[in-house]
Amino acid sequence: MTITATALPKSGEEDGTVKYAAIGPLDLEAGGFLPDVVLAYETWGQLNADASNAVLIQHALTGSTHVARGATDEEGWWEQLVGPGATIDTNRFFVISINIVGGCYGSTGPSSEAPDGRPWGSRFPLVTLRDSTEAEARLAEALGIEAWHAVLGGSMGGARALEWAATFPERVKRCAVISVGAYSTAEQIAFAQAQTLAIRQDPNFNNGDYYGGTAPEHGLALARRIAHITYRSALELDFRFGREAQHQEKPLAAAVLGERGRYQVESYLDHQGTKLVRRFDANSYIAITEALMSHDVARGRGSLEAALSRTTAEFFVAAVDSDRLYFPAQSRELAAALPGDVPVHVIEAPIGHDGFLTEIGQLSAQLRGAFFA
């Protein structure tokens, strides 16, 4: 099979811009296959002669490949962590971020054309995190990267990093698993189901075949609201919004139910929903959410300890102390099951799960000492 990756840039001119690689057909864990898979990716810095300086940064659920600015003006989602002189110093390291299969930031996903020329839509198969890892490994080969200096990510990005370390132990020297455990728990699956059902039950969903028509925007916005509540702590929401009404709106005054005014927190969640709808495909949201539901590094590999005993990477595990979605206890469970004595770094942030995105200063200092000194 021929794998075509666009040539690596010779200078920093293309840093932080999207490139594409055709990695061929992908056999899927749950059965079936995807023909002609394309991966979208961004890179920063230069791969050195022996390809020993490559770092893979995996995005979270609705993240894109745009980790940092590079040659573009658009700020990245881990901007402070990656760049010239930053903890992940792009003068030293070659950084790459890949859009997960099923996503909507350039990789093959439900909105991509199937072989018959129509969007995959309802026909898009279940692609597990393990399947995506397999696809990403082919891109690494095409780029000449035999082993990563480090693979890291937060939330689903952390799950993707962990899956890399367990699937290709010899190819991951260091692995940072941030704000996620070794598997999706019953509660995480439960929250995820509510989100996917919100989309599926939108009258415009049409079983996923809505391209060319009206997208299930209400469902996607509701899914985001549910998710966003889990990404933030009760303390933060209380502190920011309390019981305040949104501007002139009157939550306690309504002639009929439909006219009730909103509390501030409702308006905030409405805004979060609207914002996601502008940048995300509903089918991709389902595909990736279901991939995250599949997260279980031990699946088919025996006990958790047995599954992790195959890893040879040095591990960095971190959790946000106020995370009420991926509880720090799950990070402790993961660390305890890993070979050796792996500490759990604590990110102190009252915000909740999203602390892995907002408290980059703390994370950066912890990671610098551990992996990038």
Ligand SMILES: CC(=O)SCCNC(=O)CCNC(=O)[C@H](O)C(C)(C)COP(=O)(O)OP(=O)(O)OC[C@H]1O[C@@H](n2cnc3c(N)ncnc32)[C@H](O)[C@@H]1OP(=O)(O)O
């Ligand atoms: C191409 C791309 O966009 S790729 C994007 C990649 N994104 C990711 O990887 C996800 C990572 N990012 C995130 O999840 C988030 O951006 C975070 C966690 C970093 C920050 O969270 P945010 O939601 O941006 O911050 P916060 O909770 O403070 O919300 C701010 C927004 O709420 C709005 N807001 C605040 N209070 C209210 C209210 N009462 N009513 C309505 N809106 C409100 C603000 O005006 C602001 O709006 P804006 O984002 O349009 O400027």
Ligand SMILES: N[C@@H](CCO)C(=O)O
């Ligand atoms: N806010 C993040 C959290 C997911 O872990 C996202 O949207 O991807």
